[in-house]
Amino acid sequence: xxxxxxxxxxxxxxxxxxxxxxxxxxxxxxxxxxxxxxxxxxxxxxxxxxxxxxxxxxxxxxxxxxxxxxxxxxxxxxxxxxxxxxxxxxxxxxxxxxxxxxxxxxxxxxxxxxxxxxxxxxxxxxxxxxxxxxxxxxxxxxxxxxxxxxxxxxxxxxxxxxxxxxxxxxxxxxxxxxxxxxxxxxxxxxxxxxxxxxxxxxxxxxxxxxxxxxxxxxxxxxxxxxxxxxxxxxxxxxxxxxxxxxxx
Ligand code: ADP
Ligand code: MG
Numbered sequence: 001x002x003x004x005x006x007x008x009x010x011x012x013x014x015x016x017x018x019x020x021x022x023x024x025x026x027x028x029x030x031x032x033x034x035x036x037x038x039x040x041x042x043x044x045x046x047x048x049x050x051x052x053x054x055x056x057x058x059x060x061x062x063x064x065x066x067x068x069x070x071x072x073x074x075x076x077x078x079x080x081x082x083x084x085x086x087x088x089x090x091x092x093x094x095x096x097x098x099x100x101x102x103x104x105x106x107x108x109x110x111x112x113x114x115x116x117x118x119x120x121x122x123x124x125x126x127x128x129x130x131x132x133x134x135x136x137x138x139x140x141x142x143x144x145x146x147x148x149x150x151x152x153x154x155x156x157x158x159x160x161x162x163x164x165x166x167x168x169x170x171x172x173x174x175x176x177x178x179x180x181x182x183x184x185x186x187x188x189x190x191x192x193x194x195x196x197x198x199x200x201x202x203x204x205x206x207x208x209x210x211x212x213x214x215x216x217x218x219x220x221x222x223x224x225x226x227x228x229x230x231x232x233x234x235x236x237x238x239x240x241x242x243x244x245x246x247x248x
Contacts, residue, residue, distance in 0.1 A: 006033060006034055007069075007070050008031040008032055008033055008067075009032055009033060009034045009036075009068070009069055009164055009165055009196050010030070010031070010032040010055060010066075010067070010068060010165055010196070010198065011030070011031050011032075011065070011066070011067040012028050012029060012030040012031075012054075012055070012064065012065070012066050013029055013064055013065040013066075013067075014027050014028070014029060014063070014064040014065070015027070015028040015029075015054065015061050015063075015064030015065070015066060016028075016061065016062045016063050016064055017050060017054060017059065017060075017061045017062050018062055022220075023220055024047045024050050024220050025047050025050055025051060025054065025061070025220050026219075026220040026221045027064075027221070028051065028064070028221075028222060029222070030051075030215065030222065030225075032165070032196060032198060033196075034164075034196055035194045035195075035196055036196055036197075036212045036213070037191045037195075037196075037197045037199065037210050037211050037212050037213075038197070038198050038199070038211065038212065038213045038214075038215055039199050039200075039201060039206070039207040039210075039211040039213070039214045039215070039228070040052075040198060040199065040200045040201075040214075040215045040217060041200070041201070041202055041207070041214060041215075041216055041217070041243070042216055042217035042218050042223075042243065043218060043243055046217040046218050046219060046220065047217055047219075047220045048169070048200045048217055049169050049170075049200065051217070052089065052167045052169045052198065052200060054066065055068075055087060055167060055198070056084060056087050056089050056167060057073050057080060057083070057084060058089075060075075068083055068086055068087060068164065068165070069086065069164055071083060081113065085109075085113055085114065085161050085163070086161075086163055086164045086165070087163055087164070087165055087166075087167065088158030088159070088161055088163035088165070088166035088167065089158065089166070089167045089168075089169070090151070090154050090155055090158055090166060090167070090168045090169070090171050091154070091169055091171075092169055092170040092171065092173045092174050093174055094142070094147070094150045094151055094153075094154045094174075095154065096142040096150055096153060096154060096157070097142070098141070098142055098143065099141070100141075100142075101138065101139055101140060101141060102129065102134065102137050102138050102139070102140055102141075102142065102145070102153050103122060103125055103126070103129070103138040103139065105142070105153060105157055106121075106125035106128060106129065106153065106156050106157045106160050107121040107122055107125045107160070109157065109160060109161050110124065110125075110160050110161065113161070114161065121160070124160060125138075125156070125160055126138060128156040128159050128160055129153070129156050131156070132152040132153070132155055132156045132186050133152060133182070133186075134149050134152050134153055134156070137149060137153075146179060147174060147175045147176060147179055148175055148176075148178075148179030148180075148182045148183055151171055151172070151175065151179075151183045152182065152183060152186055154171075155171075155183075155186055155187070155190075159190075164196060165195075165196040165197065165198065166190070166195060166196070166197050166198075167197075167198045167199075167200075168187065168197065168198070168199040168200065168201065169200045170200050170201060170202075171183060171187070171199070171201065172184060172201065172203060173201075173202075180203070184203060184205070184206050187199070187206065187210065188206065188209050188210045191209075191210035191211075192210070197210075199211070202247055204232065204247070204248065207228050207232075208228050208229075208232070211228045212227070213225060213226065213227060213228070214226060214227070214228050214231040214232075216231065216235070216237075216239075216240045216243070218237075218239045218240075218243070223237050223239055223240060224236055224237055224240050232244065232248075
């Protein structure tokens with residue numbers, strides 16, 4: 001849970017980004033404390049993925065500041081690689097390496113980026129795979145797993161880097177309905193263990209169970225930032241009311 005006086009773990013100040021004429025992020029201010037779980041929701045095209053990609057520096061910004069644990073996101077180079085390792089990312093489409101085993105998918109980052117020995121990386125990876133319930137699949141290739149299993153491997157892969165925060169961009173949107181809960185259960189577990197998480201999702205059950213705050217985005221702006229119960233029962237803006245009437 002959030003602490004009032006600690007410096008934010010993720011902090012965006014007056015962040016702007018354009019794609020040509022499209023002002024995709026408009027004066028974004030967002031502060032996420034250590035251990036906080038923030039759910040980001042909003043209509044398609046509102047800039048949620050761009051926000052995640054900017055925080056992980058997969059996209060540049062035009063102006064403003066992004067800090068991770070107090071450090072400004074560097075433009076490039078070694079410093080960027082180091083800082084990026086502190087920010088885990090789980091995508092809608094899993095993005096596992098198709099020609100590597102499940103175990104290799106999880107050990108690659110720690111070995112290549114963090115210089116962990118193969119033995120130590122494999123031991124840690126097996127523990128993480130067990131934790132997300134796919135230990136028995138370690139020797140298989142991604143295509144041999146269900147979507148829900150692959151997404152749990154993607155979460156284990158993110159955890160293997162020991163990130164300070166994990167960004168989830170619609171992690172269950174590509175899954176068959178019966179697999180959504182097995183992924184959400186892992187995420188709720190992480191949230192309750194104190195992992196700092198920014199989660200783009202329309203799964204309101206997750207928001208209610210695990211989120212400290214809900215951030216509602218529309219047209220490149222943060223329109224509301226409230227506790228889940230307040231947001232769902234008393235949305236302030238017409239845009240949030242309209243959005244909620246469509247998804248609830
Ligand atoms: P969301 O995740 O909320 O659906 P996105 O961040 O993916 O929204 O996209 C926000 C807007 O930016 C959309 O209008 C989208 O078409 C546009 N956009 C996203 N990526 C690019 C890009 N690489 N080049 C140009 N426009 C983009
Ligand atoms: Mg998106």
